[in-house]
Amino acid sequence: MLTPPELLVGTPGRYAREVFHQRHPTLIDRVAAAHPYTTAQRAALGALLDESLTGEIRPLPGDAPDLADWAAWDRGQVGRPWADAPFLWAESYFYRRILDAVDYFRPGPWHGVDPFRPMKDAELADPSLDSDFGWVASLGRERDEADLATVVRAAVFGNRADISFRLQEPAGDAPTDELLVDDTAWLRAALSEPGPVCLIADNGGREVMADLVLANWLLDTGLATRVTLHVKPAPYYVSDATASDVDAACARLGRPLDARVAVRTHSFWCAPLAFGDLPADLRADLAGHRLVVAKGDLNYRRLVGDRDWDPTTPVRAAATDLGVPVVALRTCKSEVVVGLDAATVARLDAAEPRWRVSGRHGMAQAR
Numbered sequence: 001m002l003t004p005p006e007l008l009v010g011t012p013g014r015y016a017r018e019v020f021h022q023r024h025p026t027l028i029d030r031v032a033a034a035h036p037y038t039t040a041q042r043a044a045l046g047a048l049l050d051e052s053l054t055g056e057i058r059p060l061p062g063d064a065p066d067l068a069d070w071a072a073w074d075r076g077q078v079g080r081p082w083a084d085a086p087f088l089w090a091e092s093y094f095y096r097r098i099l100d101a102v103d104y105f106r107p108g109p110w111h112g113v114d115p116f117r118p119m120k121d122a123e124l125a126d127p128s129l130d131s132d133f134g135w136v137a138s139l140g141r142e143r144d145e146a147d148l149a150t151v152v153r154a155a156v157f158g159n160r161a162d163i164s165f166r167l168q169e170p171a172g173d174a175p176t177d178e179l180l181v182d183d184t185a186w187l188r189a190a191l192s193e194p195g196p197v198c199l200i201a202d203n204g205g206r207e208v209m210a211d212l213v214l215a216n217w218l219l220d221t222g223l224a225t226r227v228t229l230h231v232k233p234a235p236y237y238v239s240d241a242t243a244s245d246v247d248a249a250c251a252r253l254g255r256p257l258d259a260r261v262a263v264r265t266h267s268f269w270c271a272p273l274a275f276g277d278l279p280a281d282l283r284a285d286l287a288g289h290r291l292v293v294a295k296g297d298l299n300y301r302r303l304v305g306d307r308d309w310d311p312t313t314p315v316r317a318a319a320t321d322l323g324v325p326v327v328a329l330r331t332c333k334s335e336v337v338v339g340l341d342a343a344t345v346a347r348l349d350a351a352e353p354r355w356r357v358s359g360r361h362g363m364a365q366a367r
């Protein structure tokens with residue numbers, strides 16, 4: 001089978017171009033308004049947006065602490081037009097450059113100040129979270145299949161709560177109840193002998209709250225002996241969870257982090273690369289688990305490759321073999337999807353032109 005080409009930023013009519021040309025201007029406005037930034041910081045944000053819409057990719061400053069990482073991850077992109085860059089590469093670099101524009105890594109008053117913090121805090125302050133998570137109190141400690149289905153679906157549809165995504169897509173579109181692929185039974189079978197579970201988190205707030213509910217349930221029922229929760233080392237894609245976002249989510253849920261949950265991070269989680277490029281130490285870490293749960297749309301893109309896949313491509317032909325069973329829990333928020341049958345694709349294409357990107361549809365897809 002021929003591997004399809006990578007999705008590129010500038011291809012007319014494709015989603016990646018919408019993200020850069022429609023979502024990013026709104027995003028930059030929101031970031032500029034989020035904190036009392038200096039004139040220089042606001043100018044740097046504006047210059048980054050202009051550069052990304054029409055220009056060539058400029059390097060990080062010479063004092064960037066992660067210069068060596070980005071030299072290794074460059075893949076020949078710096079210096080080329082943004083429009084020609086792979087979507088996956090360019091988005092990660094765009095978020096890294098936002099951190100540069102707001103002096104996130106520079107010693108001084110803005111060092112370590114999360115540019116997305118006010119947006120994240122607003123989400124956690126939403127009173128509807130109380131009723132939306134009310135069902136958690138009724139979860140039992142028995143290995144009940146209905147409870148498993150509930151916690152898995154909550155983790156899937158929690159992935160709609162992605163602030164960068166909601167900058168572009170209308171919030172009103174109700175999710176479907178349907179999972180386009182539902183490998184919940186496979187997930188259960190993967191834990192027929194309990195073992196350690198690795199959960200690669202995506203967004204903080206509502207999504208990581210649902211992930212913690214899933215983790216707690218797996219621990220409470222004894223299906224998981226321990227859980228490793230991988231989060232981002234720095235602010236990324238607006239709402240991606242960092243360690244402090246996990247603390248905030250635990251507080252919002254009113255349940256402290258279980259002693260059997262270890263929160264970990266790795267520089268690779270903010271790298272512009274797919275899972276095929278996982279560094280050896282992280283690959284070994286993941287392989288030490290009985291099951292890996294990869295949350296969210298970006299991790300899905302990284303798992304199967306951010307390519308122009310025919311949606312009927314078998315999962316195993318596309319997804320990277322991590323040497324351990326993997327289940328991806330995501331809502332469809334980008335053009336990348338594999339493992340569907342032709343009838344489902346035809347039905348969705350006819351009914352909803354934006355089904356791949358609208359976030360209405362979810363999947364729990366195993367490799």
Ligand SMILES: O=P(O)(O)OC[C@@]1(O)O[C@H](CO)[C@@H](O)[C@@H]1O
Nearest residue numbers: 019162164165296297298333334
């Ligand atoms: O990984 P997540 O948070 O589920 O989604 C990331 C996302 O918002 O970013 C990409 C475009 O910016 C899309 O693939 C997707 O909609």
